Amino acid sequence: MQIWKITLSYDGTPFHGWQIQPGLATVQGTLAAAIRHVTGETVLPQGSGRTDTGVHALGQVASFALECGIPGENLHRALNRALPTSIRVLAVEAMTEGFHARHSAVRKSYEYRIFHGLVKRGQMGIICSPMLAPYVWDCPLPLDLTLLQEAATHVLGTHDFTSFAASDPDRATREAEVPVYATGVRRIDRSCWQERDGLYVYSVTGSGFLHHMVRNMMGTFVEVGAGRLSPDSIPGILAARSRSAAGPTAPARGLFLVEVEY
Amino acid sequence: MQIWKITLSYDGTPFHGWQIQPGLATVQGTLAAAIRHVTGETVLPQGSGRTDTGVHALGQVASFALECGIPGENLHRALNRALPTSIRVLAVEAMTEGFHARHSAVRKSYEYRIFHGLVKRGQMGIICSPMLAPYVWDCPLPLDLTLLQEAATHVLGTHDFTSFAASDPDRATREAEVPVYATGVRRIDRSCWQERDGLYVYSVTGSGFLHHMVRNMMGTFVEVGAGRLSPDSIPGILAARSRSAAGPTAPARGLFLVEVEY
Numbered sequence: 001m002q003i004w005k006i007t008l009s010y011d012g013t014p015f016h017g018w019q020i021q022p023g024l025a026t027v028q029g030t031l032a033a034a035i036r037h038v039t040g041e042t043v044l045p046q047g048s049g050r051t052d053t054g055v056h057a058l059g060q061v062a063s064f065a066l067e068c069g070i071p072g073e074n075l076h077r078a079l080n081r082a083l084p085t086s087i088r089v090l091a092v093e094a095m096t097e098g099f100h101a102r103h104s105a106v107r108k109s110y111e112y113r114i115f116h117g118l119v120k121r122g123q124m125g126i127i128c129s130p131m132l133a134p135y136v137w138d139c140p141l142p143l144d145l146t147l148l149q150e151a152a153t154h155v156l157g158t159h160d161f162t163s164f165a166a167s168d169p170d171r172a173t174r175e176a177e178v179p180v181y182a183t184g185v186r187r188i189d190r191s192c193w194q195e196r197d198g199l200y201v202y203s204v205t206g207s208g209f210l211h212h213m214v215r216n217m218m219g220t221f222v223e224v225g226a227g228r229l230s231p232d233s234i235p236g237i238l239a240a241r242s243r244s245a246a247g248p249t250a251p252a253r254g255l256f257l258v259e260v261e262y
Numbered sequence: 263m264q265i266w267k268i269t270l271s272y273d274g275t276p277f278h279g280w281q282i283q284p285g286l287a288t289v290q291g292t293l294a295a296a297i298r299h300v301t302g303e304t305v306l307p308q309g310s311g312r313t314d315t316g317v318h319a320l321g322q323v324a325s326f327a328l329e330c331g332i333p334g335e336n337l338h339r340a341l342n343r344a345l346p347t348s349i350r351v352l353a354v355e356a357m358t359e360g361f362h363a364r365h366s367a368v369r370k371s372y373e374y375r376i377f378h379g380l381v382k383r384g385q386m387g388i389i390c391s392p393m394l395a396p397y398v399w400d401c402p403l404p405l406d407l408t409l410l411q412e413a414a415t416h417v418l419g420t421h422d423f424t425s426f427a428a429s430d431p432d433r434a435t436r437e438a439e440v441p442v443y444a445t446g447v448r449r450i451d452r453s454c455w456q457e458r459d460g461l462y463v464y465s466v467t468g469s470g471f472l473h474h475m476v477r478n479m480m481g482t483f484v485e486v487g488a489g490r491l492s493p494d495s496i497p498g499i500l501a502a503r504s505r506s507a508a509g510p511t512a513p514a515r516g517l518f519l520v521e522v523e524y
Contacts, residue, residue: 009392010392011392011393011395056392056393085390085392086392086395087392088390088391088392127342127351128347128350129271129350130272130273130349131271131273131318131397133347134347135393
């Protein structure tokens with residue numbers, strides 16, 4: 001028996017999220033089918049966390065155990081041959097027993113990409129390319145990058161992020177990622193904006209993320225960036241520990257799971 | 263009655279090509295539905311030519327006539343609101359009577375994008391990102407850019423391109439683009455390769471293109487680039503005037519219709 005760790009990139013567009021569901025194309029289900037095709041073994045690869053429908057990954061990690069003694073390089077090549085081009089295995093590593101993609105993770109990084117072509121109300125603005133549209137939020141509001149950065153700075157450090165968690169508490173807990181706290185307390189080590197390839201890109205690294213947490217922070221940051229909310233309202237939103245205190249949920253398609261650290 | 267010219271960009275991935283087909287998502291059908299939604303008028307927008315399933319457009323042109331007196335700017339905005347993000351109207355122009363997107367076109371430009379990550383046989387190579395895969399040919403052969411350019415130079419000028427046309431002669435003629443000759447003779451003004459963003463990109467401009475012509479030239483160029491065929495075999499392939507003389511048809515997903523000139 002060998003524990004395998006695989007690093008994956010996927011385009012979330014054609015999938016109904018990570019988690020296996022009968023009759024629907026999901027990343028976990030497609031990966032399980034590819035592993036079965038390659039090895040004949042039926043396993044359910046465990047992801048570092050779920051990603052929602054439309055969310056992309058540049059470095060998702062999954063783990064599973066195999067009976068067969070296939071070399072890692074062969075497993076890597078064979079999986080990429082068996083998988084659709086919308087999922088690629090970037091790396092395969094043999095791990096010691098006890099490794100688990102979700103339980104062993106210590107930090108995660110996400111990126112959120114915003115296309116900001118519509119700069120003036122009622123005017124046409126720059127049109128978002130159809131080839132880019134599945135990978136960005138084509139935000140219709142004029143955004144101030146300085147205000148976005150001010151808002152982002154307020155979430156650095158250890159806070160209770162309940163206000164930014166999906167409002168269904170059962171689901172928020174069930175979806176909670178590692179390390180699993182009983183509460184909404186998480187530590188954010190990096191939270192910053194940059195302009196890249198004509199996009200506004202938000203990068204966030206933390207000890208773990210509640211369900212919808214990055215998308216709910218994004219919806220709130222954009223309210224700040226558009227001048228509808230003061231950057232200094234973020235601490236109060238955190239303190240409220242209520243979903244209704246924060247802004248709306250930003251679209252899934254702008255979100256990328258970038259890296260999982262162990 | 264007003265003739266409209268619209269310039270379109272689209273992601274060919276979710277569509278069964280340009281041409282309207284009952285029960286299938288096509289660009290022409292989706293556009294006709296958007297025009298009907300906006301104006302209440304049922305028209306069939308005429309494209310500069312068809313694009314096959316999976317072929318993309320950066321500057322497709324379509325024309326249609328409307329009874330209503332909607333200003334161009336309003337038509338532009340309303341169409342983009344009505345269309346899915348996989349199709350964007352880039353420009354709207356009011357034209358004088360007699361303009362027709364296909365009949366009035368004088369030149370067209372295409373681009374073909376190749377990802378060349380697998381450089382050595384049997385080795386892993388660079389993995390093509392899932393987010394890039396729908397827009398490139400992830401070519402498994404090691405390619406020499408100098409050889410590709412030598413092959414491309416041989417198609418410059420006026421030639422009979424029958425060897426590079428889809429083998430069904432009825433379909434090849436039916437799909438023939440402007441100006442419509444009775445033969446396979448076309449004039450190529452530009453045919454060159456460049457390396458861009460880590461891709462090999464082929465650009466071609468000509469008086470018109472037979473059905474599958476760019477994809478069949480590409481399949482042949484790649485045989486040359488991989489060292490399986492001499493660049494000097496291209497004139498003989500043209501002279502043969504037979505589809506079987508040329509290489510295979512390259513995948514649709516690497517092809518972009520870039521511009522139509524009038």
